[in-house]
Amino acid sequence: MDASFQPASVEDLRELIKWAAAEATPLEVFGSGSKRTLGRQVQAAHALTLSKLAGVDVYEPAELVMTAKAGTPIADIERLVQENGQELSFEPIDYGRLLGLEPGQGTLGGVLTANLSGPRRIKAGAARDHILGMEAVSGRGEIFNSGGRVVKNVTGYDLPRALCGSWGTLAVASTVTIKVNPASQTSETLVLTNLDDARAVKAMCKAMGSSAEVSGAAHLPNGLNGEGARTYLRLEGFVESVRYRRENLARLLDDFGPVAKVQAEETAKIWRSIKDVEPFWSNSGPVWRISVAPTAGPVLVGALSKLFQLEAFYDWSGGLVWLNCSDGRVHDVDIRRVIGTVGGGHGTLIRADAAQRASTQVFQPQPASLAALSQRLKEQFDPKGILNPGRMGSQTQ
CATH class of the missing domain: 3.30.70.2190 (Alpha-Beta Plaits)
Known part of the structure; x- marks a missing residue:
C-alpha cells in the first residue's frame, strides 16, 4: 500500500472518496482489517481504514436503539448492551480465531458489509434486519442517509439491505443505527x-x-x-x-x-x-460456508464426502453447513456442482490461502439476471469502481 488514510469524520471520508473518484484511484476499505483475508485480494494502491470513525453516538436502552460510528468494535457494543441487560439478537459471528487472528477485532461496519449473523438468525433474522438507518458515502463522494434517525432518505433504495453483503464495494458506511433487544432471563x-x-x-x-x-x-x-x-x-x-x-x-x-x-x-x-466456528479453529484446510435448504444439508455433505476428505457441521436447523476441506484443496468446482444438484444454495469460501483465493470464485456466482442488476447498482453507487475493486471477483455487489 502506498498510503493509508484514516478519516476522522464523515466530511473527511467524503473528501477522500471524492478525490479518489476524481483521480480514478482505487481504495481498499476496511475497519480493523479482521476480515481482509476473506474474499479475493483487493486491487488498490491505497487503504482507507475506519478505525478513527469509532464510538457510540446515542444509546437509549429504554428505546431499544443505538447509533454508533462504523469503526466501533462490535465487542464494545456487545459489552455495552450486555451491561444494560440487552443483546444484539442476530448474534454476529467473530471470524477472528477461524482466520488465525485475535478475537474481538471486528467492527460494526464489518458486521454490516458482511451481514454476519449467528445461530439465532433462524428466529431473530439476519444482521440486515436489525439495521434501522445509516449514513454512508458513495463511490461518487456523496453523503447519503437512509432509514431512522435521519432527515434525508435515498429515494428508491433500501440502503441497509443494499450494503449488507456488499463487502464495501458500493459505499462506505460512516454511522449505523441498530435496534437492540432485551436479553433473555x-x-x-x-x-x-x-x-x-x-x-x-x-x-x-x-x-x-x-x-x-x-x-x-x-x-x-x-x-x-x-x-x-x-x-x-x-x-x-x-x-x-x-x-x-x-x-x-x-x-x-x-x-x-x-x-x-x-x-x-x-x-x-x-x-x-x-x-464462531470453533470446531475448525485448529484445522488448516479451506473452510466453506454453505447455505441450502435444511433437508439438503446431509445430502450435500454425503455427496461431497464421496469426492474428497472433509469435516462438516450444521447450524440453522441444517440449512447452514460449515465445511472444512481436510486435504487442503479448495474443491470449488465439486462444491458448486453439488450445491446445484441438491436444489441450489450459496457457497462462500471463508478461509483459504492467498493463492487459492486468487484462483477461486470466493462468492457464489450470480445468475445472469441478478448479475446484471448488481452491475446497475454498482454503476449507481460506485461508477468509477474505486471501492474494494476485485474483492468479490467478477461480482459487483
Missing part, C-alpha cells in the same frame, strides 16, 4: 446424542416446527470436543416459559432418544463455539 439447551446427520436434521426441523420457539438448532457429528455426535436445541426466555417449553419439546422428541439438558452458563459456551 435464562436459556437452556437440549442435547440429543449419536444421531446421524439426516436423523439429526429431522429432529431439528421437528423442533423448529413446534411451538417451542427454538432459538438455535445445530448438529455436530463429532461434538464440540470429539465426544461423538451431538444435536443442540436452544430455548430462551423467562424461567417458567423455558421450563414449560423444554418439557414439551423433550416429549415431542422422544422418538429420537434420550434428551439431556444443559443450563445457562454451559449453553452460552456451546453457542459461542458454534457461532
Whole structure:
C-alpha cells in the first residue's frame, strides 16, 4: 500500500472518496482489517481504514436503539448492551480465531458489509434486519442517509439491505443505527446424542416446527470436543416459559432418544463455539460456508464426502453447513456442482490461502439476471469502481 488514510469524520471520508473518484484511484476499505483475508485480494494502491470513525453516538436502552460510528468494535457494543441487560439478537459471528487472528477485532461496519449473523438468525433474522438507518458515502463522494434517525432518505433504495453483503464495494458506511433487544432471563439447551446427520436434521426441523420457539438448532457429528455426535436445541426466555417449553419439546422428541439438558452458563459456551466456528479453529484446510435448504444439508455433505476428505457441521436447523476441506484443496468446482444438484444454495469460501483465493470464485456466482442488476447498482453507487475493486471477483455487489 502506498498510503493509508484514516478519516476522522464523515466530511473527511467524503473528501477522500471524492478525490479518489476524481483521480480514478482505487481504495481498499476496511475497519480493523479482521476480515481482509476473506474474499479475493483487493486491487488498490491505497487503504482507507475506519478505525478513527469509532464510538457510540446515542444509546437509549429504554428505546431499544443505538447509533454508533462504523469503526466501533462490535465487542464494545456487545459489552455495552450486555451491561444494560440487552443483546444484539442476530448474534454476529467473530471470524477472528477461524482466520488465525485475535478475537474481538471486528467492527460494526464489518458486521454490516458482511451481514454476519449467528445461530439465532433462524428466529431473530439476519444482521440486515436489525439495521434501522445509516449514513454512508458513495463511490461518487456523496453523503447519503437512509432509514431512522435521519432527515434525508435515498429515494428508491433500501440502503441497509443494499450494503449488507456488499463487502464495501458500493459505499462506505460512516454511522449505523441498530435496534437492540432485551436479553433473555435464562436459556437452556437440549442435547440429543449419536444421531446421524439426516436423523439429526429431522429432529431439528421437528423442533423448529413446534411451538417451542427454538432459538438455535445445530448438529455436530463429532461434538464440540470429539465426544461423538451431538444435536443442540436452544430455548430462551423467562424461567417458567423455558421450563414449560423444554418439557414439551423433550416429549415431542422422544422418538429420537434420550434428551439431556444443559443450563445457562454451559449453553452460552456451546453457542459461542458454534457461532464462531470453533470446531475448525485448529484445522488448516479451506473452510466453506454453505447455505441450502435444511433437508439438503446431509445430502450435500454425503455427496461431497464421496469426492474428497472433509469435516462438516450444521447450524440453522441444517440449512447452514460449515465445511472444512481436510486435504487442503479448495474443491470449488465439486462444491458448486453439488450445491446445484441438491436444489441450489450459496457457497462462500471463508478461509483459504492467498493463492487459492486468487484462483477461486470466493462468492457464489450470480445468475445472469441478478448479475446484471448488481452491475446497475454498482454503476449507481460506485461508477468509477474505486471501492474494494476485485474483492468479490467478477461480482459487483
